[in-house]
Amino acid sequence: MSDAARLDLPESGYVLANATVPSAVTSGTINHMGDGLGRADLLIERGEIASVAPCGLLVGRDDLPAIDLDGGLVLPAFVDMHTHLDKGHIWPRKPNPDGTFPGALTAVSEDRPARWSAQDLRRRMDFALRTAHAHGTAMVRTHLDSIPPQEAISWPVFQEVRRDWADRIEIQASALYGVESLLQPGFLDHIADIVRDAGGTLGAVTYMIEGLESSLDALFQAASRRGLDLDFHVDETADPQARSLRLIAEAALRNRFKGRIVCGHCCSLALQDAEEVDRTLDLVARAGIGVVSLPLCNMYLMDRQAGRTPRWRGVTLLHEMRGRGIPVAVASDNTRDPFYAYGDLDMVEVFTQAVRILHLDHPVGDWIRTVTVTPAQMLGDPMRGRIDAGLPADLVLFRTRNWNELCARPSGPRRVLRAGQEIGRNLPDYRELDDLMEP
Known part of the structure; x- marks a missing residue:
């Protein structure tokens, strides 16, 4: 396969021959090689994966041209389940003054009321989605700042952008606001109705405020009445006394919540004692909560002090969670905004950096599920993030042949196929x- 020339892929059908495929993303038959990888041929017909078979079984038919991948890695299109498209790319006009979490909060709170018009949001969101699309992402959830009066601007723009991108990226949205907003009379019903009408997800940023348990109960009950799922920003702090993850799990069990629950960040858990961790993770597993870690953003924000080298990585306990059967994922989070100055909504970068930061290696095994199968399931679409017969041929093809080569050269050549093209x-x-970006 040439690095430069565009592939000539007949719409009627062809074979991607001699591909390396992770066993964690397919139920097809592959020749296993170790470290969760195997060799296979992929039959693509009319934009769908028609078959996944061991190498050689699909090659040789005159009516099926074959493209020899020479062992190149093939991954399903990515699922980026935690982003902030409304904040993205404001860094040039509103940088974080010191790189800290309070600095980010202040910068965004100043930029939002002054600059976040419908036109501004729409252009920045479209720019971000074009970037994600080019990198190979097919599904995104964005959190939308929903503090009045911004909710009246951002949610209609989201619905427009979702319609515009429907044939390229499936876009979901979740409401974002501080949990103290739930104490304001009428706020919860107001925002929950907006989310319901837009087909979104309810959520909040949780931290240890007085009356948190009752606020969580109200939130769970409002979501249940409207048939909404929940997606929280949780304990994004270095304070070991921040334990709202446990309180969310208790509220889910107490309210017998039937919807899906996602908790993001959960940073402080890594600084708590073993007894508290065990207690919390037992409850999280019982409540059926999924957890998404944001390693790039939290490495940037957590434990930042001027003139002092950070002492911890800021990420949560993914190994311990997965060991208990808790679904875990990683995602991009912020992009070129005060919460993270860098990033490009590139899930190859996110995955390979997560491997390094969280030690998802030796072996890498099935950790590729954290950016494919598992986030798709957590977002309610279990058919995405897979390479299986009957699914759309939304694939990412690499010259690299194994996890070591991919992690060593994540910016190397790749091709993105959508519906087989x-x-x-x-x-x-x-x-x-x-x-x-002008002042």
């Missing part, structure tokens, strides 16, 4: 947003 990978130019 290669898409252009020209990334949008930052200059497109220059007029939005």
Whole structure:
């Protein structure tokens, strides 16, 4: 397979021959090689995966042209389950003054009321989605700042953008606000109705405030009445006394909540004693909660002090969670905004950095599920993030042949297929947003 020339892929059908496929993302038959990888041929017909078979079984038919991948790795299109498209790419006009969490909060609280018009949001969100699409992502959940009056702008824009992108990326949205907002009369019903009408997910940023348990009960009950799922930002702090993850799990069990629950960040858990960790994780497993870690953003924010080297990584306990059967994922989080100055919504970068930061290696095994199968299931679409017969041929093809090569060279050549056809990978130019960055 050439690195440069666009692949000539007949819509009627072809074979991707001699591919390396992770066993964790397919139920097809592959020739296992170790470390969760195997060799296979993929039959693509009319935009779908028609078959996954051991190498050689699908090659040789005159009516099926074959593209020899020479052992190149093939992954399903990615699922980025925790992003902030409404904040993305405001760094040039509103950088974080010191890289800290309080600095990020202040910067965003100043930029939002001054600059987040419908036009501003729409352009920045579209720029971000074009980037994610070019990198190979097919499903995204974004959190939307929903503090009045911003909710009246952001949710209609989200619905417009979702319609515009429906044939390229499936986009979900979750409401974002501090948990103390639930104490304001009428706020919860107001935002829950907006979320229901937009087909979104309810949520909150949780931390240890007085009356947190009763606020969580009200939130769970409001979601239940409207048939909504829940997605929380949880304990994004270095304070070991921040234990709202446990309180969320207790509230889920207490209220017999039937919907899906996701908790993001959960940073403080890594600083708590073993007894508290065991107690919390037992409850999280019983409540059926999924956890998403945001390693790039939390490495950037957590334990940052001027003139002092950080002492911990800021990430949560993914190994311990997975050992208890808790679904775990990793995602991009913020992109070029005060909460994370960098990032490009590239799930290859997110995965390979997560392998390094969280030690998801020796072996890598099935950790690729954290950016494919598992987040898709947590977002309610169990057919995404897989390479199986009958599914759309939404694939990412690499020249690298194994996890070591991918993690050593994550920026190396890749091709993105959607419905079996290669898409252009020209990334949008930052200059497109220059007029939005003027003071």
